[in-house]
Amino acid sequence: MKKTKRQSASKKEVTDPFHYMTGFGNHFSTEALPNALPVGQNSPQELSYGLIAEQLSGTGFTAKRHENQRSWLYRIHPSVKQSPYEPVVSEIWESGPFSDTWLTPERLRWNPQPPTEPRCDFISGIRTVAGNGDASMRQGSAIHLYSASQSMEKRCFCNADGDLLIIPQDGGLSIDTEFGRLQIKPTEIAVIQRGIKFRVSLLGPQASGYLLENYGNPFRLPDLGPIGANGLANPRDFNTPVAWFEDSNEPTQLLTKFGGHFFTCNLDHSPFDVVAWHGNYAPYKYDLKTFNTINTVSFDHPDPSIFTVLTSPLDHEGLANVDFVIFPPRWMVAENTFRPPWFHRNIMSEYMGLIEGVYDAKPDGGFLPGGGSLHNCMSPHGPDGTAVEDATKTKLTPQKQENTLAFMFESSFLYKPTAFAINGGLRQENYTDCWQNISPTFDAANTGK
Ligand SMILES: O=C(O)Cc1cc(O)ccc1O
Ligand SMILES: [Fe+2]
Numbered sequence: 001m002k003k004t005k006r007q008s009a010s011k012k013e014v015t016d017p018f019h020y021m022t023g024f025g026n027h028f029s030t031e032a033l034p035n036a037l038p039v040g041q042n043s044p045q046e047l048s049y050g051l052i053a054e055q056l057s058g059t060g061f062t063a064k065r066h067e068n069q070r071s072w073l074y075r076i077h078p079s080v081k082q083s084p085y086e087p088v089v090s091e092i093w094e095s096g097p098f099s100d101t102w103l104t105p106e107r108l109r110w111n112p113q114p115p116t117e118p119r120c121d122f123i124s125g126i127r128t129v130a131g132n133g134d135a136s137m138r139q140g141s142a143i144h145l146y147s148a149s150q151s152m153e154k155r156c157f158c159n160a161d162g163d164l165l166i167i168p169q170d171g172g173l174s175i176d177t178e179f180g181r182l183q184i185k186p187t188e189i190a191v192i193q194r195g196i197k198f199r200v201s202l203l204g205p206q207a208s209g210y211l212l213e214n215y216g217n218p219f220r221l222p223d224l225g226p227i228g229a230n231g232l233a234n235p236r237d238f239n240t241p242v243a244w245f246e247d248s249n250e251p252t253q254l255l256t257k258f259g260g261h262f263f264t265c266n267l268d269h270s271p272f273d274v275v276a277w278h279g280n281y282a283p284y285k286y287d288l289k290t291f292n293t294i295n296t297v298s299f300d301h302p303d304p305s306i307f308t309v310l311t312s313p314l315d316h317e318g319l320a321n322v323d324f325v326i327f328p329p330r331w332m333v334a335e336n337t338f339r340p341p342w343f344h345r346n347i348m349s350e351y352m353g354l355i356e357g358v359y360d361a362k363p364d365g366g367f368l369p370g371g372g373s374l375h376n377c378m379s380p381h382g383p384d385g386t387a388v389e390d391a392t393k394t395k396l397t398p399q400k401q402e403n404t405l406a407f408m409f410e411s412s413f414l415y416k417p418t419a420f421a422i423n424g425g426l427r428q429e430n431y432t433d434c435w436q437n438i439s440p441t442f443d444a445a446n447t448g449k
């Protein structure tokens with residue numbers, strides 16, 4: 001049988017030791033011991049193996065049926081068994097409301113992070129770049145970078161403020177959660193929802209990448225409109241871990257972020273003691289290589305909404321709290337077209353990152369894997385001088401845009417950069433020079449074709 005690209009993408013999964021259930025937003029049922037799940041009800045008087053039932057609600061009880069998200073966890077120890085919360089002072093990971101101090105319409109770009117400082121784990125190595133909204137009001141999002149050289153040991157984390165979208169750029173992560181274990185490598189992403197306890201181990205000596213913290217409505221797949229029933233990120237390519245548990249009395253520290261503040265408490269057992277669970281509120285992973293990219297086969301460059309992987313919608317239809325959009329490898333076949341992203345000014349604010357390769361709007365070498373850029377509401381941006389030069393002259397044969405994987409967080413709200421973003425040493429002060437060599441080609445005597 002002829003081997004297709006799609007087959008080799010799924011073959012890659014064989015290197016991932018964990019087991020997953022496929023589908024987006026499914027009502028899953030999974031048990032690590034036979035018959036651990038109660039049958040026909042959620043909370044019988046007695047559960048098999050002496051387990052304890054606990055509900056985790058990701059939406060309000062009365063949310064519309066198609067939006068309602070909750071899971072039932074059957075665990076060894078109830079989550080209530082923890083010491084009192086103690087506040088922790090941490091200036092590192094910032095949350096909304098963000099200060100106006102550094103707010104600017106200026107176009108900003110950053111170099112990749114230098115190699116990780118020693119002794120940083122996934123949580124202690126998080127640095128906030130920008131954000132909007134308010135964690136305590138469940139609106140907006142925060143953009144962070146992570147960089148770790150150590151696995152989380154004897155401690156785990158729980159974020160009451162939002163869902164975490166993890167985008168590895170360098171190195172793989174193994175993530176243990178209350179719902180099971182998942183592994184992600186660059187080109188894959190994971191979503192760990194609000195309230196889910198997790199700990200991250202590194203698959204190599206170090207790992208770094210991007211983190212989008214979504215305070216708002218949960219991520220969902222975008223509507224497909226006239227595209228039809230298939231395309232973009234297909235539900236069956238999402239993977240949710242099967243139940244897995246540790247029965248351990250090893251003391252564990254639980255760090256919680258709540259309303260932008262950090263609190264710690266102690267457990268006399270492993271928090272990963274869920275023997276079985278069922279429901280539709282559960283972490284998942286997705287390989288961006290399985291994205292079914294749709295592009296023009298005639299002319300003009302489509303709006304980037306065609307590349308939306310996940311959206312956190314606002315309650316007003318058509319507007320996003322934040323969208324997660326990718327620019328994957330794809331065929332460029334448009335005729336009589338300036339093929340790279342066009343010059344534009346957008347009401348939405350755009351943060352971009354690069355997972356691998358070169359981004360077609362920025363071939364001049366300034367936008368690097370692991371780097372980032374911010375083009376806030378209405379700030380003019382677009383292809384750099386090199387892209388303009390190449391794209392206006394190139395012969396328009398069909399070309400495969402390879403060696404590229406950029407992404408964008410696009411929000412209805414202004415992104416406020418942090419002091420770290422502005423003064424932390426990564427910002428490229430000469431970023432806007434990339435457009436200054438674009439000379440006018442206007443000629444009043446040139447009437448075109
Ligand atoms: O590079 C950007 O600014 C992102 C972007 C890409 C694209 O293909 C069209 C519009 C757009 O904002
Ligand atoms: Fe843009």
